[in-house]
Amino acid sequence: MNFIKKLEHIQKKNSSLLCVGLDPSLARLPESCRAQSQPFLAFNRALIDATADLVCAYKPQIAHYAAVGAEMELLSTINYIHEKYPDIPVILDAKRGDIGSTAEKYAIESFVRYQADAVTVNPYLGGDSLEPFLKYREKGVVILCRTSNPGGSDLQGLEVDGEPLYLKLAELAAVSWNENHNILLVVGATCPAELARVREKVGDIPLLVPGIGAQGGDLAAVMQAGLDRHGAGLVINSSRGIIYADSGEGFAEAARQAALELRDAINSHR
Amino acid sequence: MNFIKKLEHIQKKNSSLLCVGLDPSLARLPESCRAQSQPFLAFNRALIDATADLVCAYKPQIAHYAAVGAEMELLSTINYIHEKYPDIPVILDAKRGDIGSTAEKYAIESFVRYQADAVTVNPYLGGDSLEPFLKYREKGVVILCRTSNPGGSDLQGLEVDGEPLYLKLAELAAVSWNENHNILLVVGATCPAELARVREKVGDIPLLVPGIGAQGGDLAAVMQAGLDRHGAGLVINSSRGIIYADSGEGFAEAARQAALELRDAINSHR
16 A cells, blocks of 8 residues: 555545654653663654544654664664554655665665655755655655744745745646655745645645744644645644653653544644 | 864864765675675675774764664764764764754763764754754854755745845854854855855854765865865865775775775865
């Protein structure tokens, strides 16, 4: 089953557009996890078990693992999801981007080594830099389009032929690059008007939306701006707001509660 | 010593603007390396020992290691250079890019975990996404500017205020982001006229130029277009043309010969 079908399937099954970011930092883990030989894995397993009926995807951010040499814990986390909850796709948040044979290696990293169902990529190097990812037809390729950080406009907001660069990128992705129907786009939550312009440009291409919760986007406006014609087509990511909902030993139960509330809040706007 | 000073020092000491890319692929290694428990490390050590008096930097491309779980061999390669040839800086070619706390983690990956002297980064997310790297004042931050792949123009070539995006980026990097004087830019070798426009825009900021050798750029034109006012300011990278100069057991000696020829050819145009 291709990634977008897999995503649609679990979105229906779990009545959820919520994606939980698995971005552990050692200093923020509860003592019981830090005491384990694989603290990130212990933390993630508890979070996954507590939320698996409430989410449409998990999104581990690879830098959190790479910074401390925890590649094995990342791999074990992804394996754990595949084995125990095979319906739930894993989006590896890596924001890779390179050309030619090096891009091939990055695609192997994401799809073969880590067995991710989808990966985030950076489009600055152009369409042919994405081909080595896109040719994995059953995998999802989540292209950075519009980010909501203060400097996001430095390049993305520059005007090209009367419209901002990120809309030009959205058009390229939707019209020129999506032959295998496996593209998604990342669009931040902090400016719903921009999200609406991207949605208008790309039809029903799913949008991954970070910035709800810790980064403070307005959920109602995001939903109104981003839903596709079928009242879906969004993957709303929250990381810290869920995984650190409680900093102590009640973290998993607190994560479940936070995920439940956010899932239901999302659904109340569909 | 900051990265750019370190680079200038070794460029003078070794009379060299040549950077060798350490991008091993298992299938292309000679049998004697493949037989080792750490084949990439064995290959790299031989290449390094054969070329250390001829180069101004080594540039391992991280995807080649990450694709096969060889992080330890990457780390050992960098350690080997630091210990045996402490004058030669290591540029980790990772093309990272993310925002906020995640960008911090990527900077830790490059500068703390791997102890690289510089790292390549992707600017699509804007100036604040680069700050977590730039604040390591003694490290180099090598920003993708203009790449020479066929799709390089998809975004980089779009016209913004009458000039291509990559020149806008070059200006941002030189004028707004370079407070710590630790920025370099990546500019491909295949279009010297574009290289000249970047050089004109950025003064003496060093340019990392891939695409000589295997990718076929014209060396004389590149040198004329890219040299700074002091007849330097370039880091000319070659990977496959050097490391695979001979596919058999004579690989290290062949690499030395190829590096010597390319170094001298570069110098003949200074």
